[in-house]
Amino acid sequence: MFEQVFTLLAGTLYGLVIGLIPAAGATTGLVALFSFIGIFGDPYLGVIFCMAVVAASTTGDTYTSVLLGIPGANSAAATVVDGYPLAKQGKATLAITAAVTTSTVNGIIWGLLTFTLLPWYTNLIMILGIPELWAFTILALATVGFVSNRWWFRSLCAIAIGLFIGAIGVDPNTNADRFTFGWQYLGDGVQLITLVAGLFAIPEMLEGFTRGQLATHRPQNNTSQTKQGILEVWRYKWDALRGGFIGAFVGMLPGLGGAMSDWMSYGATVAAHPDKKFSTGEIVGVIGPEGSNNAQKATSMIPTVLFGIPGASFAAVLMALFMYLGFELGTPDLVYDTRFFSSLTFGFMWATVIVGVFCLVFTPYISRIAYVPYKYYFPVLLAFIVWSCVQYTGGWEDYVMLALCSVLGILAKKFKFSRAALLVSFILAQRVENLTRQLVSLYNIETLITRPIFVIVILASVALLLYGVLNKNKLEYS
């Protein structure tokens, strides 16, 4: 038992540190594990460590999103929109406490549901065929209206740019390079972490550095903010639970991609509160998306474990690590390995709880970084971001790509092109294309209209898209 607890604590600590590094989320933390995953003599300890990293990094990545306006990971980008303005108003502890509480509660709820019922989810996923997955992807794309800003033409351009960048790589039809401009490096597409870092992290850091900006000048009453943060979660409990539900559902869909869920939750929160001025520091704008990311991490394990289909980018790396440990995910007989499942549950659940408590206790102190001028930690942040982005190949191309994405991010911020809409479009571009090809190959309109889930989700997508586009309550955030 001592070994399990020690491994859990080590994984939790490592995950928390990774979560605190801007742009480096669970995926980066897991990639870095390849160099020492072999040290686990007992492979089940490796499973505990990996799951603790996933849970802890997901909660920890809220900090830089709120304090610095830099997404702690892909799945925490939406938290920036209202979290960072709150920090500027001297309410960093409030925002982080609310975020951590929401994340922890949803992590526990959906973690328990996932790991307890995991072997029985097979039947559920089996009824969702290619048409339903396509429809859910379209539904996700429809949320782009809610995360666009009030400059609609520029938002439209941002969507087009996102779709174009998402189409860079291999054409699934011919298997040939597409939009790579003869640069082989682009053959594998633009990496998500690099785009997120370039779009969000670098522009915010540069602004903070060049202006010598402090996140806040106001003194903070951190103790009362901690209490208030928890109360705000109770006040907006349905938003928190809805965020968790959306995150859990998106995570469960094979291959949809976890970075999507927080934007969908954010969009749903915006739609549910037409009276609020989002992107100016609404606490519910933090609670909504933060509900989704831990829930999504938990349920992503369903398609990953049962079918070997990563539910998110972190899950793809996790699959490889588990294979290294001797567990091939997607293998039917793994479902009967009770020790494997108890290790998954133990690592994820306890790390969620430990990090939640840790963050609630120490957030008032960590939040004081908001008083420190950027210039003192800019080099360290930049070093961490660069490190995260060069985990892909480590070659000069990674640096060039980060520079290009940064230029795009800086221009988008300056000229108010919606970076959120650009990112959502990028994430979904390839998925929509591939599923559309599968759909038209195997189905026709006669067979599709006989599938009730497909029809309902498509109608919902159309309604959501129209509502989102016509919604007057547009974000200021770009």
Next chain:
Amino acid sequence: MKQLFVALVIALGATTASADYTMVVPQKPGGGTSVWAEIVAGELERFLDEDINIVHIPGARDIPGFNTFHNEMQFDDKTIMVSHGGNGVSFLQEDVDYNYADYTSIGLMNLNIIAGKNRGIDLDYGGIRFAAGSGMVPEAFAMTMLVCGPDKSVDEYVECFKDNVTWVKGMSGGERRLAFKRGELNGTRENPAAYKKHVESDDNAEVWFHHGILQADGSHADDPNYPGYQFEILFEQRWGVAPSGEFYDAYKLVKSFRDGLQKALWVRSDNPNAQRLQQALLEMSQDSQAIAVIRDKVGDYEWIIGADGNAHRDTLMTFITQTALQNLVKFNTQALGLDSVYKPQLAKDD
């Protein structure tokens, strides 16, 4: 500016690790060959008594990594290239820089690929729904011949394929498995270890055919794990004659390069460390503990090491003829919609 410089130096330093040998993997961490390389490198280090650093050079269809090895990294005496079956297929039909003839084999794994189908249906009469991809080309050839029979031109095979096969593009390996379980696809394929786990355990699935195991003399032998299901045997049972002709030669070419080079380690042809590496790999392959680790994690496959590996590669090279290459490219482009390139410089004259 000074702070910025320091930050970049720190970041650069964090990504650089020192080791005695470098193993180049043409994928990002997490890919199947990356995992294989991590495991084999971990075991090989013990017999080499030196560290091996894995360098990932990912890119489209895993070509850029192998190209980089060919153009730059092979000239370092301590650099080893890891390739997989997909590289073998790309070598035949894409514009790549690398050429197996230029290297010395340290060792390779030769294996078979098994195709499965939904139980009880007879796909040899058409109605096939199968996941596409350049790695599926040998399956496309085999199913076309099984359905369409002997003595046809490539054009006729192309038309027959289009009439009988729904070639579903844009699917990952996991999605393919799930779609097969759900019945959206009625055929699939796996390597032997994955087949046991994903298809054999499925009550609704059964063996359709396999490609056979490449022998030293260039023939393909039946797989003792799935006796009687080799493509050549099934074809003869169905059509009364053994498969032959130009289309069959193209099939034999592409399946041999994919399955016969499923996982392989290469160094420059005059690399002074080649013999030492071969010896270490030989010792590793004879060590029950090391092999048990590799078998548990990536499957139980036969190793072909050193001179035998070079001979195996030389056998493969004899399959490359102008006609086989032309027919491979023609079927790829016209039937499968792949952007293939005919490379006459690869082939000997017919």
